[in-house]
Amino acid sequence: MTGGHVRLEGRDVLRGIDLTVEPGDVLAVMGPNGAGKSTLIKALLGLIPLSSGRTEIFGAAPARFRDWKRIGYVPQRLPMGGGVPATVREVVSSGRVARQSRWRPTSAADRAAVDSALEAVGLSHRARDSAHLLSGGQQQRVLIARALAGEPEVFVMDEPTAGVDAASQAALARTLRDLTAAGRTVVLVTHELGPLAPLITRSIVLDHGRMANDSAALTAHLSTETGTPA
Numbered sequence: 244m245t246g247g248h249v250r251l252e253g254r255d256v257l258r259g260i261d262l263t264v265e266p267g268d269v270l271a272v273m274g275p276n277g278a279g280k281s282t283l284i285k286a287l288l289g290l291i292p293l294s295s296g297r298t299e300i301f302g303a304a305p306a307r308f309r310d311w312k313r314i315g316y317v318p319q320r321l322p323m324g325g326g327v328p329a330t331v332r333e334v335v336s337s338g339r340v341a342r343q344s345r346w347r348p349t350s351a352a353d354r355a356a357v358d359s360a361l362e363a364v365g366l367s368h369r370a371r372d373s374a375h376l377l378s379g380g381q382q383q384r385v386l387i388a389r390a391l392a393g394e395p396e397v398f399v400m401d402e403p404t405a406g407v408d409a410a411s412q413a414a415l416a417r418t419l420r421d422l423t424a425a426g427r428t429v430v431l432v433t434h435e436l437g438p439l440a441p442l443i444t445r446s447i448v449l450d451h452g453r454m455a456n457d458s459a460a461l462t463a464h465l466s467t468e469t470g471t472p473a
């Protein structure tokens with residue numbers, strides 16, 4: 244993203260963002276509530292249009308980008324909709340859609356990827372349950388599993404540990420450690436790094452829609468988060 248600016252309902256939510264995510268980065272996007280973190284990652288994916296500036300995904304403008312199987316997006320919440328309650332397995336299986344063609348039924352590879360994604364987030368035993376009946380933290384794990392199932396190159400995660408219990412956070416950290424060791428790229432929004440801290444290779448801090456990416460800003464942010472002096 245170069246000079247990325249987003250204006251929503253008359254307010255400047257992102258201002259002058261210059262950010263390049265390199266292959267292999269594990270980038271934490273931090274900052275206070277309302278700073279623009281979710282807006283930034285949606286704008287990076289083209290889900291929210293820029294009012295000025297430009298952004299590219301693997302070198303293509305979002306509107307022209309087609310290779311969505313390369314990206315696994317974990318939104319903040321399970322999208323409601325359709326009125327049809329989907330099971331955990333169905334939601335996770337939807338992560339394979341970008342890899343399937345209309346003419347090819349679900350393959351053994353699809354089923355294996357869904358099984359291993361459910362296993363990674365510890366939800367194999369809930370596969371047949373309605374996803375909307377799960378707790379918030381469990382729903383977050385379903386969304387993580389959906390992204391894992393797609394076997395993308397880049398994971399873009401909005402607060403993947405929010406509401407998730409400590410054991411599941413540790414499990415996510417192990418999964419991400421293996422993925423990043425295999426060269427995957429991760430962009431994640433988080434309030435607290437917690438067990439993900441050792442994996443992070445870069446951090447940026449957003450404040451009022453601007454990037455304060457110098458190390459002093461990061462130290463100040465982390466010290467307010469942990470309560471220790473900078």
Ligand SMILES: Nc1ncnc2c1ncn2[C@@H]1O[C@H](COP(=O)(O)OP(=O)(O)OP(=O)(O)O)[C@@H](O)[C@H]1O
Binds near residue numbers: 251274276279280
């Ligand atoms: N669709 C929208 N229309 C108008 N304003 C919006 C919209 N989406 C977000 N905003 C505003 O933009 C600002 C940034 O929101 P955003 O969700 O990106 O922040 P955030 O840093 O992710 O916050 P949080 O940590 O609370 O999730 C907030 O003030 C929010 O109210």
